[in-house]
Amino acid sequence: MGYMDRYIGFLKRYIKLDSLSCCQPKERRRREDSKKLNLFVYTDRLGSFSYGYDHPMRPARLRLTFERVKRYGLIEEENLIEPREATEREILWFHTEDYIEVLKKADSGILPEDAVRYGLGMGDNPVFKGVFQWSLLTVGGSLLASEFVLSGKSDVVFNISGGLHHAMPSRASGFCYLNDPVIAIHYLLNAGKRVAYVDIDAHHGDGVERAFYADPRVLTISIHEDPRYLFPGTGFPHEMGEESGRGFAVNVPVPPGSGDVVFLKAFEEVVPSFIEAFKPDVLVTQLGVDTLRGDPITHLELTTNGFETMVRRFKSMGIPWVALGGGGYNVEHVANAWAIAWAVMNDTEVPDELRDEPIEREPSEKHLEEVGKTVEFLKEKALPLVKERVMER
Numbered sequence: 001m002g003y004m005d006r007y008i009g010f011l012k013r014y015i016k017l018d019s020l021s022c023c024q025p026k027e028r029r030r031r032e033d034s035k036k037l038n039l040f041v042y043t044d045r046l047g048s049f050s051y052g053y054d055h056p057m058r059p060a061r062l063r064l065t066f067e068r069v070k071r072y073g074l075i076e077e078e079n080l081i082e083p084r085e086a087t088e089r090e091i092l093w094f095h096t097e098d099y100i101e102v103l104k105k106a107d108s109g110i111l112p113e114d115a116v117r118y119g120l121g122m123g124d125n126p127v128f129k130g131v132f133q134w135s136l137l138t139v140g141g142s143l144l145a146s147e148f149v150l151s152g153k154s155d156v157v158f159n160i161s162g163g164l165h166h167a168m169p170s171r172a173s174g175f176c177y178l179n180d181p182v183i184a185i186h187y188l189l190n191a192g193k194r195v196a197y198v199d200i201d202a203h204h205g206d207g208v209e210r211a212f213y214a215d216p217r218v219l220t221i222s223i224h225e226d227p228r229y230l231f232p233g234t235g236f237p238h239e240m241g242e243e244s245g246r247g248f249a250v251n252v253p254v255p256p257g258s259g260d261v262v263f264l265k266a267f268e269e270v271v272p273s274f275i276e277a278f279k280p281d282v283l284v285t286q287l288g289v290d291t292l293r294g295d296p297i298t299h300l301e302l303t304t305n306g307f308e309t310m311v312r313r314f315k316s317m318g319i320p321w322v323a324l325g326g327g328g329y330n331v332e333h334v335a336n337a338w339a340i341a342w343a344v345m346n347d348t349e350v351p352d353e354l355r356d357e358p359i360e361r362e363p364s365e366k367h368l369e370e371v372g373k374t375v376e377f378l379k380e381k382a383l384p385l386v387k388e389r390v391m392e393r
Ligand SMILES: [Zn+2]
Pocket: 201, 202, 203, 288, 290, 326, 327, 328
């Protein structure tokens, strides 16, 4: 029995996973079976930027991921697409003109006057050479992903450089300067689509939630470490959206030290039921992997097997899918996890060497109970609002 089979057997002791066809990777689909082509957005330019030698965010992790995907034979030339730079008109969909002007000046690597007012130049969001270009590429990559998914040319496009979910309209935040998920979702809304955004990064997807807080065309779900212990300090269950968007912002905090079972319980008991009620046209996921064991800035202790299970779940939904990267500060783990994700997206067998050993760590009863209460609250307070509005459509 393989790694994942045994592991799923373990998970099933705690979580209902019936509908999840988890462990039977189909044979790689032959090209003649489908004209569609899944795409991996990457250019070596991305891997060459640097936030500074002592900064946890390492763009080099993107190159490492790409190299790993290649080394294990998980990608073919035709799957690769280079990101374009987003235009100023596109980033103005979310960001303010004055902030864009300052960020543009910061591209030289020298701190512009007034930069601090925009969250720039402090520890988290340093000004480095090419910071504007880097940001435009991450947004352009996510826009490209949305374009291909929307046109039906691809079932899934993975922009590993995207998922920079903390950036605010006129402020850099949490290593993020421009908010590529927001701008990509905006593009999809302009085309008349309903979008479900699911964020499994260790941190609350605050910038994305804020952008669509009053908008029932976008369902945002974020599962993250309890905001009492981790940046950005928001993402409590009662933050549910406002006005006609009430019920369409879903937050599931999980305790530090949760591990796979507790995180997956939160995921499995919330994500499918909300997605089913909302019936999105497009799925946008933020696949941050700072949830993994050994991440230097968070405390969730997931294994790649827990992460892989969630990616398989997304895949099984069969919804046109824009997949974005996100956090992840242990670069070796990042490369393995995103290589696994890409393999799952393509129904390719995952090499066991990429996976963590399947540790069958018993979950804490207290943690399970806490998450159970949150799930109950959300199903009682938020889910009926989503169902009601969707009925009215
Ligand atoms: Zn994060």
